[in-house]
Amino acid sequence: MSKKSYALIIIMLAALAYMGGFRLYQAYQRKAEQRAAEAAAGTAFTFQNVPVSLAAPMPEPVNRPVEFAPAQSAIFLEAGNLSEEQKNQQAQDTITSILEDYSQEPAMQKFNEDLAAATQGNVEGLGALSGVELVKILKENPQVSQVVQENMQDPEFAKTIQQIFTNPQFVESVKQLQGAGGALPPGQTPEKTQ
Numbered sequence: 388m389s390k391k392s393y394a395l396i397i398i399m400l401a402a403l404a405y406m407g408g409f410r411l412y413q414a415y416q417r418k419a420e421q422r423a424a425e426a427a428a429g430t431a432f433t434f435q436n437v438p439v440s441l442a443a444p445m446p447e448p449v450n451r452p453v454e455f456a457p458a459q460s461a462i463f464l465e466a467g468n469l470s471e472e473q474k475n476q477q478a479q480d481t482i483t484s485i486l487e488d489y490s491q492e493p494a495m496q497k498f499n500e501d502l503a504a505a506t507q508g509n510v511e512g513l514g515a516l517s518g519v520e521l522v523k524i525l526k527e528n529p530q531v532s533q534v535v536q537e538n539m540q541d542p543e544f545a546k547t548i549q550q551i552f553t554n555p556q557f558v559e560s561v562k563q564l565q566g567a568g569g570a571l572p573p574g575q576t577p578e579k580t581q
Contacts, residue, residue, distance in 0.1 A: 478560035485557050486514050494544035501538060505530045513551075 469477065489495050499512040506528045510516065515524060516531070525531060538544045551557055 474563055478563035481556050481560040482514060482564070485551060485554055485560075486512070489547055489551060492543070492547055494538070494541055494547055497541075498534070498538045498544055501534045502531065505534045 490499075495513070502513075503511050510524055510528060510531060539548070
């Protein structure tokens with residue numbers, strides 16, 4: 388083949404490449420126009436069509452006064468000094484709440500059952516031992532200390548008792564109740580009173 392033939396073949400290939408490129412450009416332009424039409428119609432999801440509002444919505448104004456009536460039996464920290472009776476009631480409620488948290492544990496249930504059985508139902512649980520009448524209960528039911536000692540052999544019960552007795556709210560509530568009734572002299576524990 389001559390140089391002239393090679394040149395003509397190159398020109399034809401260039402023309403074909405140009406025409407192919409032009410067709411691809413036309414196809415791209417049709418596709419872009421179709422996308423723009425779809426975006427304008429709202430059928431295609433694009434990030435440009437997402438409405439964005441950076442301002443926080445304004446709350447609706449309240450047109451009526453809000454009525455508030457506090458409960459009469461509630462005790463608030465802001466209420467000033469509490470009477471001794473209110474302090475004792477608050478301490479008793481705190482103890483009841485804390486013991487209720489542990490009431491479903493098997494070791495605590497067993498202890499409460501043993502305590503009720505040993506005292507013929509006079510002492511129903513640990514809550515009674517945390518109250519004002521601790522000394523009276525221990526004098527009338529000397530078997531209580533034996534029940535406590537037996538149950539303390541169970542590691543689960545000992546762990547539960549440690550959790551309860553290290554709770555600062557429980558300790559302060561017991562001090563309040565036992566201090567109100569003069570239950571124990573300072574430095575005395577229930578075991579030392581017998």
